[in-house]
Amino acid sequence: MSAQKTTVEFNDKVVRQFLLASVIWGAVGMLVGVLIAAQLNFWQLNFSTPWLTWSRIRPLHTNAVIFALVGNMMFAGVYYSTQRLVKARLASDFLSQLHFWGWQAIIVSAALTLPLGLTRGQEYGELIWPINVAVVLIWVVFAVNFFWTLARRREPSLYVAIWFYIATIVTVAMLYIVNHLSIPTSWTHSYSLFGGVQNALVQWWYGHNAVAFFLTTPILGIMYYFLPKAAGRPVYSYRLSVVHFWSLVFVYIWAGPHHLLNTSLPVWLQDLGMTFSLMLWAPSWGGMLNGLLTLRGAWDKVRTDPVLKFFAAGVTFYGMATFEGPLLAIKSVNALAHYTDWIIAHVHGGTLGWNGFMAAGMTYWLIPRLWNKPLYSTALANLHFWIGLVGILLYVGAMWTSGITQGLMLNATTEHGTILTYPNFLDTVNVIRPMMLMRVIGGALYLTGWFMMAYNLWRSVRGAEPVNGTIEVFDEEPSHGAAQGLSVAGWVLNAPVLFCVLGLGFASAWMFGGHFVSIAGLIGTMFCAVVAFSHFEARRKKWGDWYDKLLVSAVPFTVLTFVAVVAGGLIQIIPTVVIHRAANVEDRRQIPYTPLELAGRDLYVREGCYLCHSQMIRTLVPDVLRYGDYSRLGESIYDHPFQWGSKRNGPDLARVGGKYPNVWHLRHLENPRSISSGSNMPNFPWLLANALDVSTMPRKIAVQRQLGVPYPQWTDAEITASIEAQEKAIARDLRDAGAYVAPDREIIALIAYLQQMGHYEKVTPTGTAPTLAD
């Protein structure tokens, strides 16, 4: 039978679309970033407008950069490289277009809803539930298109870049779905399924691994494809890339709790997060060195070629950020750095340096290939690089200085550690103002470079003819390498998988079982390990063959990658979710909010107060001296979503309730500078003008009850009566203090919530959670 040669044309149209979208949305996201950085210096820049206020558009900045800039860039890189690595056109043109337009619709929806204050109140998970559903659907479209293409591949071997893409697709799906589980109260509002520490753990399991599997693994795949192509030589060590992939996938997923160090999170989880974060040093630096060493012998090209310049600097920033991350995950370093600008420096080293520069390098590399026209100006691309680099260094340098300065000041004590050296939080803010200004300049420079790229791109493609890549293939080539891969039975019924399943089963019995089951599990685990090793020694070749076949079998590879990432999540989350119930809380337990306080809390979430104010007093002496007794687990057990926060642009509010009179909060929200001279907090005048919408409260309380908050079976009338009574009491108190506000204004509800913070009840050893009716 003679092999017939045919030409396959790649679907590069969708690559071009995603590439252009990445550049456009990147400019929008960074423009908002520069605006909010400027607002920290000049609070007036919100123009007393709700939808331009820092705390509402900061999520717009983060979501735009993560999901719009990096997301679109990632899809462009994945689709371009995958088609060529597997020698097949994308499986479906329809799914490709659905993916592109669906993703852009999601971005537009986010850009409209976030400034309106429609948010879930969790960082990087702010989008409201209908958009969450759309994200999942479009991600499934992406997954189907990708795996369908793999199934039609003509190259049986899966290059390491494809491994990273597979890990990205399955892990992001898992993280996104679990973290966004909510019960809707309306079309634009929902309460997270998890509360308090459960919510904190799930949120940072998601938040950290969004960085890992959305901002890192796909870009590593892109690095492993585009860097060798640009350098004109294979990756330095393919062996190292294998170690890089598996160790990263196994280790990354465990590190989320390092975002919650020194908080009321159980100590074993904090230790777990810190240990695995430190372990991440090895694979991350392995990958970074592998990238940089790929340029061996090609460094002379870096001098003139902007693509290699961006890649070399991008990979270097990856190394820097992944050195800094584990460093910040050490508890004692974290005590200084957490809640300060040091974390902001770390994040921007990664996003501007690693993601932004890799995106720029890939864009410059793709332009001449996708439009069959030379880049308009190499000199402009080189200028973009230098301006961007200076911008990043100014930004990151300023934030390092700012973070360490403020951290040292906030933690400084005198009189043998019994008195704070700088008791006024604003003293520490005003010291870092020059650094905050430098950040604006650095960000603006980086944005200028990005605009240069957009201009270069526009001039390059203007009048150019888009071209699609092609490849000649033989008709008879196997479509998916089935002959060399594993059959379904083959990848399940074999020694490595069976021993792993058996071992995990015994280990689970050991960890979670009762007395006898636990001992049996321990013996079984040891027995399984010994037998597995003996079997491996006797059938070494078979074990090796299985692994080799795994590398050309997409489905088993995907399933095992999923098992690798799911293990870390389950071990952290399941015990906390199952056990952390009100009945098991020791020491202190939160008192459920009254209906008005709950309404006020929803306003607190709407305005994004958690982005500047934490509600978590850490187990550190300076925190306790400044804010009061350290926070206990039970004190936020009914908080859906939790509001522990991750950054303190202002002081912690966990125990602010009762600290100041109602009128203090009124004046402070109306104009913070009337109370706190030198404050950079924006005015919130609309809270005095807007009437509180109480019509949704019965439904919200019903959902809270479903979530386990011990509310009694109130009627709608009882809820309304409770709200009105508390509103009137606060309004009366304000009037007595000389401030006249109608009882039905939003600010009354927010004051009710703020005044409730820090209130708890003592838990009796045998007591069950009381209800408000009690």
Place this chain on the structure above:
Amino acid sequence: MFNRIIYGDSTAIFTVVAFGFAASIFITISWRALRMKRTQVEHYENLPFLTATPASAATTEFGGGPKRPNPLPADEGAPLSRP
């Protein structure tokens, strides 16, 4: 142990076991990667070079300048050898 997982000190065992588990994976994969055959490694590392869309033949300065040879590698054709 399990019912005091929030507060109990004995739960430190989780960290130790998890560390051992991840370390064993790391060692196993490293051993496996080191034992990859040279031909297998060369096959995998050359996969990006088997299919390519070449760059436009020239690059210019600000569109109208003299054309220069494409500095980017012609990445089609035979697999590249290690330099």
